[in-house]
Amino acid sequence: MRGNLIASAIVVVLLIVAPYLAPLIHLDISILSEVLIMAVAAMSVNLMLGYTGMLAFGNAAFFGLGAYGVGLSIKYYDVHFIVAILIGIVAAVIGALIIGPFLLRRRGIYFALLMVAFGQVFYFIAYRFTDVTGGEDGMNFPRPYFGVGAWHVTLKDQSFYYLMLVIFVAVLVAMWYLIRSPFGRTLIAIRQNELRVRYLGLNTDRFIFVALLISASMAGLAGALYSLLIMFAFPLMLDWHQSGDFILMVILGGAGTLWGPLIGSIVYVVGKDIISTITPAWQIFLGGLFVACVLAFPKGLLGTTLDLIGKRRTPLEEELSVVGSLESSQAK
């Protein structure tokens, strides 16, 4: 436990000083913000995939709803930063409330494909209603002031990043508590064997639904923040390829680990930025990363590292450890 805390503290310190280190190696601060934002999105997928064992292949829908919630409210109602983010999260949660009851009826790959299907419907809506959303041209909007009333400040690159860091740490801590709570442990039990949980008298549908809502709100938060980062919203944010990117980050870092999504996000976002500067054939490397990860590191970088050092886990951590448990014997 102490080891965990120290390692976590080190990571947080690194994140705090990152803006000063990044330019030394030719990275822009805005990329660092993107890393943290994508980490939050990856965490939303991790909650479903890593902890609850659901193939969440449609979180981009919530991500995009968050982004458009922000964009539309700023463009048409000129709201403040915080209000815009809240609207984005609410939009994502509403999306989850609408499609959730449909998704709950199925599991496994059917669940995944249903999610993709609904996600694509949102995508087409954003694409088609050009007058409102700008269609494939997207929607640009200015970054509003951050603050309430008289006290407000325009967030520039560095201050924006530190706000992202605060939000990221808050979400991470929330995840930590969530996973250790009875609710979280029920999710893990569902991942391991849903039928058994049902036999114990629990309504697994309800647990999964709440998990979906939480996941949607996190993805919506990430989408809202991303659109504020780039001051733009566009339909491809809702597309299933975006969902695929989130899943890659989770798998890359290590599904079912707390820090896995961040590791995955760092490797993906920074890697993509650097490699695309070097060569236009960056997609080969991205695809190669997928392939290498699946073949050689199914437990992700973090999971594999933890395994390699033979980290002795407390019984609780053993229970919480999911790596390898994607092949669970849950009733599908």
Next chain:
Amino acid sequence: MFEHVAPELFNGLILGGFYAVVAIGLSLIMNLTGTVNMAHGSFLTLGGYLAFTLVARGTSFWVALLIAPLLTVIVGIAVERSMMVPLYRRDPVYSLLLTFGLSLMAEEAFRLIWGSRGLPFSPPPELAGGITLGFMQFPTFRLFIVVVLAVALGGLALFLLRTRFGLRLRAAVQDTEMIAALGTNTQILYMVNFGLGIFLAGLAGVLAAVMFQLSPTTGNQLLMPAFVTVIVGGMGSLYGALAGGILIGLAISLVTLYIPAASEVAMYILMAIVLLVRPRGLFGEEGIFG
């Protein structure tokens, strides 16, 4: 009104045939090994590109139509043996991600080899004309597609239903362990099965390259409809893939006729309805994925 509907339905039939052939290929692979092949579209595109290159170097179109899919199969089997075999026992999410990654690499590779612009691929002169149906000309090539696909599917059916090997394949889908215990080399089964699926993809790819266009993303455009077809028709059933494909093709063409704006979404809504009402699909078997 009828003169609008009839040609439209025929078009729907052809499009449906395309979806069916691609879906059957996907289904073959999924049924036996549980692999969700997100790279299926890439094999389609590869078939198209290989045919184009062969024709550009002087091969006749008819020969290319046969050889390009075979070459694609060789590539496919190489990929299968090297990367997919370890994933056969695991959760489908792994093969999904692996093949997704492969499709990204393939798309870029196509761009590097053949360029990012589309390539002009036209049918041979014998097939280039049209047949007049009333006031409208109907492309001969589309009728040719129907013939080719029918022959391919007929051949597949013969193989599966009438040969010993086909029998073993069907048995393996039901119970792989048992058939291995009875002495069949399951690795050969996996290999041939995958090859069959890829052959259909490559064949569809050549036809698609002519009917649509030949670019790095040609195959991917047909992939989503093919997945929808598999779901609607029923996972685990080849008849389902065939029926599902025709159904989807007809449905899309009818929706396009009356509510064009909804035609793209219609496919997904149809899939969602099927998944909710009868998740196994029209002809599917209960319990494959649940």
Next chain:
Amino acid sequence: MKDPSLTRERFIQGTAAGAASLAFGVPAFVPRRSEAADMVIIGVAEPYSGVYAAYGESETRGAQAAIDAWNKKGGVMGRKVAMSKEDEQSDPGVGVQKARKLVNQDKAVALMGTVSSAVSLSITGAANALGTLFIDSGGHTDDVTGKSCKWNTFRVCHSTWMETHATGSTLAHKFGKKWYLITPDYAFGHALSTGYQDVAAKIGATIVHEDLTPLGTTDFSPYLTKVLPAKPDVLLILPQGDDFINCVKQANQFGILKKIAAGGPQVELEAVWALPPEARVGFWGMEWYYKGTTVFGAGNTVAQQWVAEYRKKYGTPPTARSFFGYTAMDRILWGINEAKSTDSVKISKVLEGAHFQSPLLDTTAFFRKEDHQLMWPMWTGTIRPNGTPEDKYDIFDLIDKQPALAIEQTVTEKAAVCKMNYPS
């Protein structure tokens, strides 16, 4: 006895540090472009991957030619010029991040580029926040010089409005006033449709029918089978890119192109070269062509030489995209030199309204002050299936030329939507 947990802790810390340094350290080994501190860096954000890669490449080649030309003359303000390229991947988010990287890390003093309209819009916003000049070389959406206009954004290529108005009146004049529209059901298609409706209203043409084709349509037969029964004079094919190729190919397969005229707002050579010969028909707009006395004037040896050099270097002739890239870069460098400064406000002020004679045009052009749209003519013509005996790439016959002022919205119309807010 060693405390095992201490060793494990160190291991974790070591791994974390290792991973972090790997993630952050790799760029240190990336060779930096433009090490010389006294070079002027211009940022170029184009798609080098994805469906628009060919266009991005053409624009970049043109831009490089402009840089070479200026460096031969000694550079700008006595300093050599270099380009810093980034792949925006046709993704608006990536475009914004790369724009920031170019300005903040590569120290680019100005930006140019883009093909996709969405990316030009997103970079417009980002460049504005950075206070950096951005010349949109290839994004066509009207909004860039319309409701999303900015004091620091200029655009070289024709707007969507200009495209429809250049082709519309000539189409009616040559072929007839009954039009059938196949319109892609997204922003670009809608804009084209609005443009053509405006032209039709002005010249008395009628749109007998319009079909909106949804995103991702690969099979246009449902729409094509309805065309001939409606008896139009002209079929306007508005889809672009791969959809354009599909639609024209299938229209040809259905025999439509033999019976009625087909046309549209524009074609790009890169797309036409991908069409099979029998589908190379129709009447289209052409933003710039590498041959022709109506384009750069008779006896313009400078232009001819430019074309020949480009062709020798890259194997294919320059396209309109090459012209866009060249002009954008050329104007940036001229602006810097003229303003004797790399301050974007000064450069913008100098650029707007300044008439210039491009070596690749026979008329002068200028960026209009009110909306920063480059005002230059647009050509229309027909495709020739097989090129000429000497040149298989020469597949376009120029027929008509429209001056800019005839085809773009008036200053008053634009001023209603475009508000340039210069920083005070």
